[in-house]
Amino acid sequence: MKPVVAIIHKDVAIEFRNKESISSMLWFGLLVLVIFSFSFDSSGAGDVDIRAGLLWVAFSFAGILGLNRSLSMESDNDCLQGLLLAPVDRGDLYLGKVAGNLVFSLVAELIILPVFAVLQHVHFDWKLLAIAGITVAGTLGFVSIGTTLSMISAHTRMKEVILPVLQIPMTLPVILCAVTATDMVLKNETAGISFPLSVLGLFSIVYLTASYFIFEYVVEE
Amino acid sequence: MKIRMLAILSLVLIPISLYFAFIYAPTENTMGHLQRIFYFHVPHAILSYVSALLLGLGSLMYLIKGDLKWDRLAYCSAELGILFTVTTLLSGIIWSHPAWGTWWEFDARPTLELMLGLLFVGYHMLRAYLPERESRARLSTVFGFLAALDVPINYFATYIWEQHHPRVIGPGGDLDPDMGIALLVSMITSGIIYAYLLAQRIEIAKVEEEVEYFEQVVQA
Amino acid sequence: MMPSIDVALKSIVAAYSVIFGGIFIFVWLMFGRQKRLEKKLEQIREDMRDAGKNQSNQV
Numbered sequence: 001m002k003p004v005v006a007i008i009h010k011d012v013a014i015e016f017r018n019k020e021s022i023s024s025m026l027w028f029g030l031l032v033l034v035i036f037s038f039s040f041d042s043s044g045a046g047d048v049d050i051r052a053g054l055l056w057v058a059f060s061f062a063g064i065l066g067l068n069r070s071l072s073m074e075s076d077n078d079c080l081q082g083l084l085l086a087p088v089d090r091g092d093l094y095l096g097k098v099a100g101n102l103v104f105s106l107v108a109e110l111i112i113l114p115v116f117a118v119l120q121h122v123h124f125d126w127k128l129l130a131i132a133g134i135t136v137a138g139t140l141g142f143v144s145i146g147t148t149l150s151m152i153s154a155h156t157r158m159k160e161v162i163l164p165v166l167q168i169p170m171t172l173p174v175i176l177c178a179v180t181a182t183d184m185v186l187k188n189e190t191a192g193i194s195f196p197l198s199v200l201g202l203f204s205i206v207y208l209t210a211s212y213f214i215f216e217y218v219v220e221e
Numbered sequence: 222m223k224i225r226m227l228a229i230l231s232l233v234l235i236p237i238s239l240y241f242a243f244i245y246a247p248t249e250n251t252m253g254h255l256q257r258i259f260y261f262h263v264p265h266a267i268l269s270y271v272s273a274l275l276l277g278l279g280s281l282m283y284l285i286k287g288d289l290k291w292d293r294l295a296y297c298s299a300e301l302g303i304l305f306t307v308t309t310l311l312s313g314i315i316w317s318h319p320a321w322g323t324w325w326e327f328d329a330r331p332t333l334e335l336m337l338g339l340l341f342v343g344y345h346m347l348r349a350y351l352p353e354r355e356s357r358a359r360l361s362t363v364f365g366f367l368a369a370l371d372v373p374i375n376y377f378a379t380y381i382w383e384q385h386h387p388r389v390i391g392p393g394g395d396l397d398p399d400m401g402i403a404l405l406v407s408m409i410t411s412g413i414i415y416a417y418l419l420a421q422r423i424e425i426a427k428v429e430e431e432v433e434y435f436e437q438v439v440q441a
Numbered sequence: 442m443m444p445s446i447d448v449a450l451k452s453i454v455a456a457y458s459v460i461f462g463g464i465f466i467f468v469w470l471m472f473g474r475q476k477r478l479e480k481k482l483e484q485i486r487e488d489m490r491d492a493g494k495n496q497s498n499q500v
Contacts, residue, residue, distance in 0.1 A: 148367065152360050156350040165346050166364060169339035170371055172332075173378040199378045210370060217284055217363055235461075255449040258456040265460065301467075308463040312456040319448050414464060418471075425471060428478050435485045439492075 003088045007096025008103075014073070015104060021069045025108035029062035030115060037119045051120045052183035056175055058116070059109055059135070063142050064167055066105050068160045070097065071150040075159065080219070090216035094147065098208070101143045109135050122186065130185045134197070138178035141203040145170050148211040151218045174203055224424065227417035231410070238403075238410035246403035252320050260403055262312040264411035265305050266330070269337055270372065271415070272302030276344070277369025280362035292358040293430070295365050297422040299344050301415065306338035329379035336375055340368040354433070 015021050036054050074080040083093060110132060117128055146167055153163040177196035184193050242260040249256035279295030282288075313331060318324050325331065347364055351357035396404075 145367065149364070152347070152364060155356060155360055156347065157352065158350050162347055162350055165343045169336050169343055170368060172336045172339075173371065173375040176332075176375075176378050196378075199374070202377070203374055206370060206374065207367070210367060214284070214363055214366070217359055220359075253449050254446070255452055257453060261457065261460045304463055304467050308460045311459045311463075315452050315456040315459065319452050418464070418467065421468075422471060425475050425478070428475070428482070432478050432481050432485070435482075439485060439488055 003092045004096045004099070007083075007088070007093060008099045011070075011097070011100035012103065015100075021066055021073075021104045022107050024069065025062040025066040025105065026111055028065050029058045029108060029112045032058040032061050033112065033116055033119060049183070049186065051116075051122070051186055052179045054120065055113075055116050055131075055182060056138070056179050058112060059139070059178075060142070060168070060171070060175060062108055062112070063105055063139070063146065064164050066101060066108070067143075067146045067150040067167070068163055070101055070104075070147075071154045071159060071163065074151075075154045080154070084219060090219055091212040093219070094151075094211055094215040095208075097151075098143055098147045098211075101147055102140060105139050105143060106136065109139060127185050127188075130190075131182055134178055134181045134185070134200075137197060137200045137204070138174055141174040141178075141200050141207070142171055144204050144207040144211060148207070148215065148218065151215070155218075174200065177203075224417065224420045227413060227420060231414045231417050234406075234410040234413055238407040241403040241406040246400050247397060249400075255316065255319055258312055258316045260407040261411065262309060262316060263404065264408045265312065266309040266334065267408070268411060268415050269302055269305040269309055269334065272298045272305060272341070273337055273369050273372050275419075276302065276341075276365045280365035280369065283358060283362045284366065289354075289358060289430075292362055293423060293426050295362060296345075296348060297419060297426055299341050299365065300422060301418055302341040303338065303345070304418075305415075306334060306341060309334055310338065329376075332379050333372070333375055337372065340371065344368060354430075 033054070036057065040050055040054070074083075113128065113132060113135065114124075116122070117124060122128060149166045149170065150163055153159050153166065156162050177199045181193055181196040181200075184190050184196075238260070242257050246257065246260070248254055275298035276295050279291045279293075279298060283291035283295065310331070313334070314324050317326075344361060344365055348357055348361045351360060
């Protein structure tokens with residue numbers, strides 16, 4: 001447990017110094033929200049209520065930005081080599097990075113959420129709290145596979161370019177379930193919400209486990 | 222040679238399966254002759270999943286054993302995967318418009334197929350960005366394995382969506398027995414075609430790798 | 442809603458062309474690649490032969 005905590009501590013400490021990751025994710029997420037908000041008539045009076053989708057588009061784009069940042073942070077200055085020299089189990093290294101990415105993404109997203117509520121006419125009641133919970137579940141899934149993929153991308157020639165190409169198809173189930181669950185909450189039709197939530201849970205468990213064991217193949221030289 | 226035999230068998234089976242699809246099989250009640258697209262659309266969809274399975278299996282075996290022949294199986298299956306995903310999606314789109322009035326709906330099966338196509342393409346793009354043989358095999362097999370894992374998960378996830386897609390086989394579907402026979406024939410035919418394409422592609426891949434190796438030696 | 446016979450025909454032709462055309466194109470590209478590889482292999486053998494000759498000339 002201690003090495004995992006140490007890695008989280010390192011990432012959080014670095015982030016605290018310049019807050020680059022959280023601020024860029026936050027700002028980009030907000031900009032996406034704004035662009036989509038005035039591009040689409042989103043009063044909910046039209047045929048399709050796009051609010052749930054809009055939120056998760058903003059989260060996905062911001063999330064990829066965050067993963068790219070964590071990717072470049074490791075490959076610049078050869079920080080990764082330093083980490084690998086330390087006697088840290090590769091699986092623990094992975095978990096530490098997931099935790100760090102998760103925390104930064106959640107901070108940005110939980111700030112974006114109230115702005116979303118204001119722009120998209122969502123009342124500040126239990127619904128927002130439920131959506132916050134869905135956000136946590138969805139982000140965990142997103143980040144569990146994203147951390148592995150960003151480490152894979154870091155070893156390629158065109159690092160940041162390949163990450164979205166791999167990440168977006170892989171996280172289609174996460175986005176699908178998160179949007180469905182969010183939509184159910186917004187429309188007050190929460191019967192059967194356990195299904196998308198359990199798929200989110202399944203996704204996270206499967207990929208956290210698989211990545212934990214497979215991570216050593218990604219980082220070996 | 223075995224590959225030659227598979228090729229000849231394919232060429233023999235194709236006209237036979239076309240006979241079954243167009244003459245032997247009865248005309249469907251609601252959709253008429255349009256429904257006959259089904260006889261190759263379904264086998265191709267199944268074969269795209271087979272490709273995903275082989276990608277996952279080949280990737281996993283490479284990570285365990287370290288033998289490059291498994292990586293070769295993985296990337297050749299993934300190439301075939303792109304072919305069969307494209308034919309499934311396009312034939313599905315062509316069928317969908319006259320039958321149900323829309324070109325595309327984000328139902329369970331089309332969405333799954335689209336995701337599969339994107340994963341296969343992503344896999345090859347990743348390989349394209351890895352010039353060194355060993356790291357290419359290692360990193361793309363990690364992705365290949367994780368991607369193959371995604372297929373069943375997404376299968377469950379898309380059950381949330383409305384089921385527009387007709388359920389013809391399995392529980393709740395009824396299929397005229399003659400249609401079933403025609404489908405079986407075209408399934409076997411498509412399977413043999415797949416086996417031929419895979420075997421031939423793997424052979425060429427071996428030559429490709431040899432050439433790549435010699436090119437590096439010559440440069441040195 | 443049963444589509445008319447000519448619509449069905451056009452669609453069937455289109456779909457089956459896609460299906461078998463796709464397979465055909467794949468095979469075509471595969472054998473094109475094989476030919477290119479064989480040429481390259483020949484080229485490499487030539488290069489190695491020349492390299493061998495040059496070495497023995499130098500010695």
